[in-house]
Amino acid sequence: FYPAQRFAIDWEQIADNNTLVVGDLKVPANYHIYGKPILAVADGTVVGTRDDLQDQVPGALPANLPIDEADGNFVVLDIGSGLFVNYAHMRPGSIKVKLGDKVQRGDQIGEVGNTGNSQAPHLHLHVMDSASPLASDGLPYVFDSFTITAVGEATEDFDMAEATGSPMTLTPRVPPQKLEDVLPLDLSVVDWPQ
Incomplete structure:
Protein backbone atom coordinates (compact mmCIF):
# COMPACT_ATOMS: atom_id res chain seq x y z
CA PHE A 1 0.00 0.00 0.00
CA PRO A 140 3.53 17.48 2.31
CA TYR A 141 4.17 20.68 0.38
CA VAL A 142 3.38 24.38 0.59
CA PHE A 143 2.60 27.23 -1.80
CA ASP A 144 4.67 30.42 -1.69
CA SER A 145 1.57 32.57 -1.32
CA PHE A 146 -2.15 32.73 -2.03
CA THR A 147 -5.17 34.62 -0.77
CA ILE A 148 -8.22 32.93 0.76
CA THR A 149 -11.32 34.82 -0.36
CA ALA A 150 -13.97 32.44 1.01
CA VAL A 151 -14.52 29.01 2.54
CA GLY A 152 -17.14 26.46 1.51
CA GLU A 153 -19.74 25.49 4.09
CA ALA A 154 -19.57 21.70 3.77
CA THR A 155 -18.30 18.90 1.56
CA GLU A 156 -21.91 17.89 0.86
CA ASP A 157 -22.61 21.40 -0.45
CA PHE A 158 -19.58 21.20 -2.76
CA ASP A 159 -20.68 17.76 -3.98
CA MET A 160 -24.17 19.13 -4.72
CA ALA A 161 -22.71 22.08 -6.67
CA GLU A 162 -20.59 19.69 -8.72
CA ALA A 163 -23.46 17.25 -9.34
CA THR A 164 -26.29 19.71 -10.05
CA GLY A 165 -24.73 23.03 -11.04
CA SER A 166 -26.25 24.76 -8.01
CA PRO A 167 -24.24 27.57 -6.39
CA MET A 168 -22.00 26.70 -3.47
CA THR A 169 -22.65 28.23 -0.08
CA LEU A 170 -19.56 30.25 0.80
CA THR A 171 -18.50 32.26 3.81
CA PRO A 172 -16.43 35.23 2.56
CA ARG A 173 -13.16 36.08 4.26
CA VAL A 174 -13.40 39.81 4.96
CA PRO A 175 -10.86 41.04 4.40
CA PRO A 176 -9.36 38.29 2.22
CA GLN A 177 -6.55 36.48 4.03
CA LYS A 178 -3.12 36.34 2.39
CA LEU A 179 -1.11 33.31 3.46
CA GLU A 180 2.48 32.29 2.76
CA ASP A 181 4.29 28.95 2.85
CA VAL A 182 1.24 26.85 3.75
CA LEU A 183 -1.11 24.33 2.15
CA PRO A 184 -4.75 25.47 1.84
CA LEU A 185 -7.38 23.55 3.76
CA ASP A 186 -10.25 21.68 2.11
CA LEU A 187 -13.03 23.88 0.67
CA SER A 188 -10.84 26.99 0.57
CA VAL A 189 -11.50 29.42 -2.27
CA VAL A 190 -8.14 30.90 -3.22
CA ASP A 191 -6.76 33.56 -5.53
CA TRP A 192 -3.20 33.32 -6.81
CA PRO A 193 -0.75 36.17 -7.28
CA GLN A 194 -0.25 37.09 -10.92
Missing part, protein backbone atom coordinates in the same frame (compact mmCIF):
# COMPACT_ATOMS: atom_id res chain seq x y z
CA TYR A 2 1.31 3.44 -0.97
CA PRO A 3 -0.35 6.59 0.40
CA ALA A 4 0.58 8.51 -2.76
CA GLN A 5 -2.35 10.92 -2.59
CA ARG A 6 -2.50 11.71 1.12
CA PHE A 7 -1.56 15.39 0.57
CA ALA A 8 -3.20 15.71 -2.86
CA ILE A 9 -5.50 18.56 -3.80
CA ASP A 10 -8.22 18.33 -6.45
CA TRP A 11 -8.52 21.85 -7.86
CA GLU A 12 -11.76 23.11 -9.38
CA GLN A 13 -12.72 26.63 -10.43
CA ILE A 14 -15.65 28.60 -9.09
CA ALA A 15 -17.32 31.44 -11.00
CA ASP A 16 -18.48 34.77 -9.58
CA ASN A 17 -21.94 33.25 -9.06
CA ASN A 18 -20.39 30.45 -6.92
CA THR A 19 -21.00 27.73 -9.52
CA LEU A 20 -18.57 25.11 -10.83
CA VAL A 21 -20.47 24.40 -14.05
CA VAL A 22 -23.06 26.00 -16.30
CA GLY A 23 -25.24 24.20 -18.84
CA ASP A 24 -25.31 20.47 -19.59
CA LEU A 25 -23.56 18.71 -16.70
CA LYS A 26 -22.49 15.83 -18.97
CA VAL A 27 -20.29 18.09 -21.14
CA PRO A 28 -16.77 18.52 -19.68
CA ALA A 29 -16.27 21.87 -21.45
CA ASN A 30 -19.19 23.35 -19.46
CA TYR A 31 -17.15 23.20 -16.24
CA HIS A 32 -15.41 26.52 -15.56
CA ILE A 33 -12.00 24.89 -15.08
CA TYR A 34 -12.06 22.71 -18.19
CA GLY A 35 -9.29 23.54 -20.67
CA LYS A 36 -7.58 26.02 -18.34
CA PRO A 37 -3.77 26.04 -18.53
CA ILE A 38 -1.80 23.87 -16.11
CA LEU A 39 1.49 25.50 -15.11
CA ALA A 40 4.64 23.92 -13.72
CA VAL A 41 4.85 24.63 -9.99
CA ALA A 42 8.67 24.49 -10.04
CA ASP A 43 11.62 24.07 -12.39
CA GLY A 44 12.00 20.42 -13.31
CA THR A 45 12.44 17.62 -15.79
CA VAL A 46 9.57 15.66 -17.30
CA VAL A 47 9.92 12.03 -16.16
CA GLY A 48 6.42 10.74 -16.92
CA THR A 49 3.56 11.47 -19.31
CA ARG A 50 0.45 9.90 -20.72
CA ASP A 51 -1.85 11.49 -23.30
CA ASP A 52 -3.91 8.74 -24.95
CA LEU A 53 -7.11 8.71 -22.91
CA GLN A 54 -10.41 10.43 -23.68
CA ASP A 55 -12.44 12.52 -21.25
CA GLN A 56 -14.94 10.74 -19.03
CA VAL A 57 -18.59 11.82 -19.04
CA PRO A 58 -19.01 13.90 -15.86
CA GLY A 59 -21.44 12.85 -13.16
CA ALA A 60 -20.05 9.53 -11.94
CA LEU A 61 -16.75 7.76 -11.55
CA PRO A 62 -16.07 5.36 -14.43
CA ALA A 63 -16.80 1.69 -13.77
CA ASN A 64 -14.12 -1.00 -14.10
CA LEU A 65 -11.32 1.45 -14.86
CA PRO A 66 -7.91 -0.27 -15.01
CA ILE A 67 -5.58 0.97 -12.26
CA ASP A 68 -3.05 2.22 -14.83
CA GLU A 69 -5.71 4.66 -16.11
CA ALA A 70 -6.59 6.11 -12.69
CA ASP A 71 -4.67 9.38 -13.19
CA GLY A 72 -5.88 9.72 -16.76
CA ASN A 73 -3.61 11.82 -18.93
CA PHE A 74 -0.82 13.09 -16.70
CA VAL A 75 2.60 14.69 -16.39
CA VAL A 76 5.17 13.92 -13.69
CA LEU A 77 7.98 16.41 -13.05
CA ASP A 78 11.20 15.67 -11.17
CA ILE A 79 11.76 18.92 -9.27
CA GLY A 80 14.94 17.78 -7.53
CA SER A 81 15.89 16.73 -3.99
CA GLY A 82 13.92 13.48 -4.41
CA LEU A 83 10.64 15.33 -5.06
CA PHE A 84 8.25 14.64 -7.92
CA VAL A 85 4.99 16.41 -8.83
CA ASN A 86 2.03 14.64 -10.43
CA TYR A 87 -0.52 16.60 -12.49
CA ALA A 88 -3.47 14.34 -13.37
CA HIS A 89 -6.73 14.17 -15.38
CA MET A 90 -5.43 16.40 -18.20
CA ARG A 91 -7.46 17.20 -21.33
CA PRO A 92 -6.84 14.83 -24.25
CA GLY A 93 -4.21 16.16 -26.64
CA SER A 94 -3.28 19.08 -24.38
CA ILE A 95 0.07 17.93 -22.99
CA LYS A 96 2.77 20.29 -24.24
CA VAL A 97 5.85 18.45 -22.92
CA LYS A 98 7.58 15.12 -23.53
CA LEU A 99 9.91 12.87 -21.54
CA GLY A 100 13.21 14.57 -20.81
CA ASP A 101 11.97 18.13 -21.41
CA LYS A 102 13.21 20.77 -18.97
CA VAL A 103 10.53 23.17 -17.75
CA GLN A 104 10.63 26.36 -15.77
CA ARG A 105 8.22 27.36 -13.03
CA GLY A 106 5.18 28.90 -14.72
CA ASP A 107 5.61 27.09 -18.06
CA GLN A 108 2.36 25.66 -19.40
CA ILE A 109 2.53 21.86 -19.45
CA GLY A 110 -1.06 21.08 -20.46
CA GLU A 111 -4.73 21.81 -19.78
CA VAL A 112 -7.30 20.68 -17.23
CA GLY A 113 -9.50 17.80 -18.35
CA ASN A 114 -11.63 14.93 -17.08
CA THR A 115 -9.64 11.80 -17.94
CA GLY A 116 -9.10 8.74 -15.76
CA ASN A 117 -10.82 8.18 -12.42
CA SER A 118 -12.66 11.50 -12.46
CA GLN A 119 -16.32 12.47 -12.08
CA ALA A 120 -15.86 16.16 -12.97
CA PRO A 121 -13.10 18.19 -14.62
CA HIS A 122 -10.38 19.13 -12.15
CA LEU A 123 -6.63 19.27 -11.69
CA HIS A 124 -5.32 16.62 -9.32
CA LEU A 125 -1.95 17.71 -7.90
CA HIS A 126 0.32 15.96 -5.46
CA VAL A 127 4.00 15.77 -4.51
CA MET A 128 5.58 12.35 -4.03
CA ASP A 129 8.89 10.60 -3.38
CA SER A 130 9.21 8.75 -6.72
CA ALA A 131 8.19 9.14 -10.36
CA SER A 132 5.31 6.67 -9.98
CA PRO A 133 1.98 8.46 -9.42
CA LEU A 134 0.55 5.45 -7.57
CA ALA A 135 3.56 3.51 -6.19
CA SER A 136 5.01 6.35 -4.13
CA ASP A 137 4.59 8.07 -0.80
CA GLY A 138 2.77 11.38 -0.88
CA LEU A 139 4.68 14.24 0.71
